Amino acid sequence: xxxxxxxxxxxxxxxxxxxxxxxxxxxxxxxxxxxxxxxxxxxxxxxxxxxxxxxxxxxxxxxxxxxxxxxxxxxxxxxxxxxxxxxxxxxxxxxxxxxxxxxxxxxxxxxxxxxxxxxxxxxxxxxxxxxxxxxxxxxxxxxxxxxxxxxxxxxxxxxxxxxxxxxxxxxxxxxxxxxxxxxxxxxxxxxxxxxxxxxxxxxxxxxxxxxxxxxxxxxxxxxxxxxxxxxxxxxxxxxxxxxxxxxxxxxxxxxxxxxxxxxxxxxxxxx
Numbered sequence: 281x282x283x284x285x286x287x288x289x290x291x292x293x294x295x296x297x298x299x300x301x302x303x304x305x306x307x308x309x310x311x312x313x314x315x316x317x318x319x320x321x322x323x324x325x326x327x328x329x330x331x332x333x334x335x336x337x338x339x340x341x342x343x344x345x346x347x348x349x350x351x352x353x354x355x356x357x358x359x360x361x362x363x364x365x366x367x368x369x370x371x372x373x374x375x376x377x378x379x380x381x382x383x384x385x386x387x388x389x390x391x392x393x394x395x396x397x398x399x400x401x402x403x404x405x406x407x408x409x410x411x412x413x414x415x416x417x418x419x420x421x422x423x424x425x426x427x428x429x430x431x432x433x434x435x436x437x438x439x440x441x442x443x444x445x446x447x448x449x450x451x452x453x454x455x456x457x458x459x460x461x462x463x464x465x466x467x468x469x470x471x472x473x474x475x476x477x478x479x480x481x482x483x484x485x486x487x488x489x490x491x492x493x494x495x496x497x498x499x500x501x502x503x504x505x506x507x508x509x510x511x512x513x514x515x516x517x518x519x520x521x522x523x524x525x526x527x528x529x530x531x532x533x534x535x536x537x538x539x540x541x542x543x544x545x546x547x548x549x550x551x
Contacts, residue, residue, distance in 0.1 A: 298364050301350035302371050305343045309375025312339035313382055320386040330460045336383055337460075340453040341523070343375035344446040365424070369417040376449035377413035381406035383456060384471045405472040412479035413445050419483070440488045443481035443531060447488070451478055451531055454524040461520045481531065488534040 312335075319332030347368070354364055385406040423441060452475060459468060514522040 295354065295361060295364060298350045298354035299367060301346045301353060302364065302368050305346040305350065305368075305375050306371035308339045308343035308346065309371065309379045312336040312343070312375065312379040315339065316379070316383045316386050333383070333387065333456060334460050336379070337453040337457045340375060340379055340383075340449050343371075343379075344450055347372060347375070347446050365421060369421055372417055372445050373414055376445040377410045377417075380449040380452045381410045381413075381475075384409075384452060384468075384475055387456065387459075387468045388472060402472070405475050409448075409475045409479040412482045413448065416442050416445055416448075416482040440490050442484050442486065443478060443488055443534065444490075445482060447527060447530055448478045448482055450523070451527040454520075454527050457520050458524050478531065481534070486534045486538045488530070 315332045315336035319329045319336065322329045322332060350364070350368060354361075385402050388402050388405075419442070420440075452471065455471065455474070458464065511522075511526065515526070
């Protein structure tokens with residue numbers, strides 16, 4: 281009876297404001313894909329090509345903002361629905377799956393024309409990333425399903441299991457921004473290995489903080505507050521480098537915390 285209620289009533293609920301943010305997320309991902317294709321096949325100048333890639337990066341980052349807002353708006357108004365969750369995952373697969381995968385795939389062709397090997401296997405890196413992003417999003421929908429026991433839902437709401445797709449896409453996009461800003465596109469060869477690492481982290485068993493519980497009523501210590509102000513100031517002053525540092529710090533924070541927790545559990549087992 282409970283399953284039937286979710287399948288009939290839950291599927292019909294479509295709330296306007298959260299879905300508008302999700303649609304904006306999807307639209308920005310689509311624009312990013314267009315800019316990546318324009319950048320690759322732009323015949324005007326190298327500068328124009330770099331500008332297109334930069335715009336594609338900002339579209340992905342803006343899509344990440346819309347993705348964070350749709351869920352918060354839905355929870356704030358008590359308007360969460362199964363349709364909204366599925367729609368959000370479909371939009372995320374475009375903005376944080378297809379767009380960054382295509383960006384890296386098209387970027388590594390240009391600086392690696394002297395390395396035929398990378399031109400032949402470049403699509404594999406992109407597809408593996410896209411596959412892991414899709415699996416990550418599908419797994420998130422499964423482990424946050426309303427039919428799960430309350431204890432499991434609370435655990436999954438506190439932390440993300442695996443690197444979130446928006447953070448994965450933001451890490452890649454912010455590095456592309458640095459490469460373009462400082463004319464380091466020859467270093468684009470480092471993107472495919474990083475993409476494989478990020479792809480693995482998305483489907484791994486490593487937990488990442490979700491920040492879902494952070495809102496206007498959240499209390500914090502002075503040290504955390506001052507660090508937040510410093511981080512915002514860093515983004516404003518050095519936004520191109522700062523974004524890459526923040527995203528990569530989040531990526532490796534999960535790895536180091538996971539290793540630390542594993543060591544603690546081993547010590548407890550030994551004692």
